[in-house]
Amino acid sequence: MKFTAFYEALLEAKGLSFSTGGSGVGKGGRKLSYKAVVQGNGNLLIGKAYTAILELQPGDEYEIKLGRKQIRLIPVGGSEEED
Template identity: 80%
Template structure:
């Protein structure tokens, strides 16, 4: 996905093309379950605003415009849900894998093949 000056240059280059073609050319595309393309207009427009130096809001916002609390609660069935807003902040994609590192009263997710920065459990 293009960002910053590269994104701005591509937008200028595509001034006569359709919005869909522009979003696709800039790399803001993901795959649906059926294998077809999904154009990620929101991510594209957010990157475009950032490239132009426009900052919207000071905190991360999740679904429904609520500010993210950065607190997860274990659900009644024992699941611990992170949520799409958090994975979007890290630009995580479906299929990304993580090692689960357990410590005393903590869970750390480390990308498979990545390094555990502090190395402590």
């Protein structure tokens, strides 16, 4: 996983953009909403466009950290940085 891409996506989600590449436009030219909806079966789906931005691969493992009104995914073996 590329941590630079992860942090660029995080900053872009907060309204800041430092990347020279994509402009947050997903497949079909639509802008990414940076929102997710809980499905009827309880799953939270974030979508392929976001996993592509972060270069996530099948089999990547993450630790789930729950906080006040937030969910953090920390790569297993990675370090958690505070805001």
